[in-house]
Amino acid sequence: MENHEVDPLGGALRRAFDRSPELQPAPEFIAGLAGLRDLQPAPATRPRTRPRWLAVAATLVLVTAGGYWSFEARLSADPLRETVIGDHRYCALGVATGGRQATGILPLAKAADQYERGFHVLENAPADDVPTSGGTARVLNRHSCVFGGRRFAHIILQYRGTPVSLIVTRGGATASSVNATAADTLTTAVAKDLTIMSVHTPEYSVYVVGSLPASELSPLANALSADLLSALSKS
């Protein structure tokens, strides 16, 4: 760093910035940035040398578990999953605990007008009470927010005693992940103690995220995605 001329006013400016109440961040905002931990890059994988017989055995295992392997490969190809997990942690859990929410929060109607027309659908769908075979989920909050540079429609529900996020965003699907014409094409992933169920259309990605096991979350995810896919297809 080269030296530069020190201006006598610099000290006054620095002090004014440091002391101005209007310029200070809210403590909960700074604390909430720790939630970005969920976005850290996936660990790098390195090729390792193994004996030939081990490679053969591994191949056999892979062939046997072929279906499962392709399932996992599809999951890891989801470019948005980490961001969605972050939004759930940062926003939904913040709402549930009265703490920090995500940023860029707008009413759905306003976000739909300004950014994504399809979000209008989520003003009324799903209904405030969603009956499922696992119990009724109740909508706590509907809004649009920004996380990881992406704008979402975010509906927070209370289901089986825990907050669950329904998160919708434009795009996000890869060619192989576009699967949605019916709710039975939901893809399930488990990461960071959360279950993430998703369905992708060419236009939208729909995620249901919660800390419940997949067996408990799936009745709600099926109910929500069936309603939404139908409504979004007409939007």
Next chain:
Amino acid sequence: MDHKASGDGGTWATFEAEALPHADRLFRLAMWFERDRQEAEDLVQETMVQALRSFHRFQSGTNCRAWLITILQNLRSNRRRARQRSPIVEDADDRISSAPSVPPIPQALTDEEVLAALSRLPERFQEVIVLCDVENLSYKEIAAALRIPLGTVMSRLHRGRMLLRSGLAPMNGRQTRERATI
């Protein structure tokens, strides 16, 4: 040395130690220019997200705050373009390198007076003054953050400081009057 994802939380631990402590200052910077708390929080959050994702490219031992400010400024520029605001252009004022006189700096300035005077300057001058005098970035770092030539940084800084002093000059008169009444 570049930071690599170690798979054991090492990336986050390093990021948490090196980058997150600058969040307060990034926020003050964003808040100063955006004048909107929500927008400032958005900017800082997005800056941190981008920084975390590209942290493997950050060179350890270099100025992390300058690196973060560069990301923040890029995001501001992108958002400005998205809003189709008129871009910051270099105008004739940027090339003015001398002024007929240098007003003296008033002695007992309040924070409010200093910030009010700064806020009255065109944004291109505010940017270089804040990055230099508040954030203590080098000319080279400012040029990188704002994507302007080094010479433009220096001329804007000189011109901006002159304007800032001129804006504060009326305070001299006020202070003289106050002393006279004591």
